[in-house]
Amino acid sequence: MKSKFILLFLLAFSICFNAYSQIDPNEQVSGNSFPLKLVLPRVFAPEPYGVDAVISVGAFDNYQVSTNNGFAETDIAVNPRDVNNFVASDNRVTGFSGTPWVYYTTNGGVTWSNTAIASNQGDPVFCADSLGNFYCAVLSSGIRLLKSTDKGVTWTNLGNIVSNANADKEWIAADQTGGPFQNHVYMAYVNFATGASVDFHRSTNNGATWSFVGNMGTGNPNPGPDVAVGPGGRVYLAWYNGGTQVRVSTDGGASFGAFVQASFHSTPGAVNGSGRNVLKTDIRVNGMPHIAVDMSSTSRRGYIYNVYAANPPGPDASDVFCTRSTDGGVTWSSGSPVRVNDDAAFTDQWMCDVSVDLQGRVWAMWWDSRNDEASNMMTETYGAVSTDGGLTFTNFKISNQNFNPAAIKIFQGANHYYLGDYQGIAGRTMTFPFYTGQNNTLQDFTAYLPDYGISFNKTIDSINPTSTSVVRMRNPVMGPYTGQVTYTSSITPSPAPGTFTVSYSPGNIRTFNGNADSITINVLASANVPVGLYTDTITAVETGGPRIHKRAYQIRVGNFVGIQQTNTEVPQVYSLQQNYPNPFNPVTNIKFGLPKGSFVTLKIYDMLGKEVASLINNLNMAAGNYTYDFNAVNVPSGIYFYKLSAGEFSDVKKMTLIK
CATH class of the missing domain: 2.120.10.10 (Neuraminidase)
Structure with a gap:
């Protein structure tokens, strides 16, 4: 056994x-x-x-x-x-x-x-x-x-x-x-x-x-x-x-x-x-x-x-x-x-x-x-x-x-x-x-x-009603991709009331010949679009092929009074001034100077560092002195920080909103 x-x-x-x-x-x-x-x-x-x-x-x-x-x-x-x-x-x-x-x-x-x-x-x-x-x-x-x-x-x-x-x-x-x-x-x-x-x-x-x-x-x-x-x-x-x-x-x-x-x-x-x-x-x-x-x-x-x-x-x-x-x-x-x-x-x-x-x-x-x-x-x-x-x-x-x-x-x-x-x-x-x-x-x-891709020059854009969001869509290629691709836009949530009107420059149908491409997406908000955050999802479909790709960016609609160039004099150095008035309710102006043409970003943050508003987002601006009138009608009372980035210059200042 x-x-x-x-x-x-x-x-x-x-x-x-x-x-x-x-x-x-x-x-x-x-x-x-x-x-x-x-x-x-x-x-x-x-x-x-x-x-x-x-x-x-x-x-x-x-x-x-x-x-x-x-x-x-x-x-x-x-x-x-x-x-x-x-x-x-x-x-x-x-x-x-x-x-x-x-x-x-x-x-x-x-x-x-x-x-x-x-x-x-x-x-x-x-x-x-x-x-x-x-x-x-x-x-x-x-x-x-x-x-x-x-x-x-x-x-x-x-x-x-x-x-x-x-x-x-x-x-x-x-x-x-x-x-x-x-x-x-x-x-x-x-x-x-x-x-x-x-x-x-x-x-x-x-x-x-x-x-x-x-x-x-x-x-x-x-x-x-x-x-x-x-x-x-x-x-x-x-x-x-x-x-x-x-x-x-x-x-x-x-x-x-x-x-x-x-x-x-x-x-x-x-x-x-x-x-x-x-x-x-x-x-x-x-x-x-x-x-x-x-x-x-x-x-x-x-x-x-x-x-x-x-x-x-x-x-x-x-x-x-x-x-x-x-x-x-x-x-x-x-x-x-x-x-x-x-x-x-x-x-x-x-x-x-x-x-x-x-x-x-x-x-x-x-x-x-x-x-x-x-x-x-x-x-x-x-x-x-x-x-x-x-x-x-x-x-x-x-x-x-x-x-x-x-x-x-x-x-x-x-x-x-x-x-x-x-x-x-x-x-x-x-x-x-x-x-x-x-x-x-x-x-x-x-x-x-090979393949084509999608990316954007900004992840979020801020606009007023009746104004246009302008976002550059980059279309890189992986390998020598050739083919025709059609791009469509879907914005959610759908505004009620109001409408978004989307256009593409030079057009939403592009032909690839092995090289990268780009398209400018223009989104016009009507006057009655409610203030809020919207998502624009871009869908790309190739003609006669299986490749379908999607990417999204956001559009923030708010009551932003806007930016004005105060004079034609060119400052010697970059500057960011204290907002006035401060404290304020609900509008205050933020002044800054550019000694030379620069890509400018101006954003508002709360005490926790969370972005509250994007006033200027990577905008190519000429040299000069500017004032941005910020309307905080939809922002609660509190202490906030505003940050200016222009070229290699960056500065942050504090402001107080009291309602």
Whole structure:
């Protein structure tokens, strides 16, 4: 009985070991792979995905796709037959902390929905074939394949491509050329049973059956292979081994040529006590390659791009680089890699990916700490775009909230923490980066690339009845956005009685050609508009596309008598005089002098520092002496402060209102 109990215990332990060990894939160091360990992810309350909450911070929107924390390793794919159809997920597909969700959108990210798949061991990666079928490969005591024929709404478990408890870091790609290899799907993975080798398999019947092609090479540490398909059905297989090594197949994956070194680079970070390369506070990192092929109809069709994080010479521990091939993978710019991130600081850039859209624009994404030079800890998702075939990149910030990796890292053992080993980006006409971490969560976010934004030159404007509020609306771009956008205004609460009349200069329909734009919003208040605070919400809708953005500013309507220039003499210095009369009820005049033209702000505050009235808001005024007659008819008795800001001058004085 005792021997049977031990046998059953060992069998149960072995099952658990295999079920969980690949959630934390182990790297190699000095040619030796780490033994597999029992590593569990964080457990979160089971909640559905698909909330698609708009995160409107700053000028640009982010979109929160999940409603509770996932487990990193985000990936995304787009349907070649429907540019508005994407599927995505993260390591929550394991099902360890609830239902294993995959989420999808069929309307270009306006809304996201979720659907369940079979439980597995994580590392989800996606691709789509020329027919619009989606494939999802996951670890499951080997490599399991799931397929969707209805745009990601439902998924069929096709079983394991490989049954191998030592399988790790798989990647998949499908032929989208419509040529002789149009039914082919390809998969590569790391086989730790054979010394971290890169094993390659292919299917010639849309994933129904698979055949093993061969061992393509090895890598140290974890080679982390990537697969891409280019024009003519050429298959590119890349992995890490002292840099990026690439092999090319011209016969649908049946055979491959000798490897070519696409880059020479070391793994980012530094080796710590666990034997792994780490950044921040013992968070593991890697130098695995990420490749993408230009499938556009431009002159750069067929170019291949290799993007990776590396530890460059000097004090920087991690930067993002790109090399390229312009001749089908025969030669590479390995001797002259392009640094993708353009910051001047020695902060970390890591966890990158790359995608090429149908205009031939090369999009890259990564985590970036450039805005925290002091501690090199707070992190944001950054992106870059190249419109010249990877020769130069323009950087921009994607996420509108930062995060602290040390606050959300996942314990994996002594001196070893985890925030995933990859994240994804994909697109054809619009591109979606799919990332985690923002705002100190492990929730999943995305954003439109390229995109336009909205901001205002002032958050509040003060006017009298019968006068006009003038606010400048800025419309920056993230990436080379082109398209037509219509802007409309909605003012709440609706005044009763009275009306607001809105006009735009030069108009409310604007055409973007890759550059920022601006519009002046004029809001005329009729004479009988009640005194109060109103909100003007601007809605921007692009023509023929899914991008819709909203921002708001406020209009304060009051009985402000107004400002007068008292004489034409120009004072020698800035000045702010004591109001007169003081105390007053209800009108007092505030005099000030400007020795030169300045942008002027004059505001009233109560004893607690709360703004009571904005008399002048960043108004460009000529040199001279001025008097502002302030009518406090709607302000209660009390002690108040008025502050003048003009250029570099600022002064505050006290006044008393007695009714």
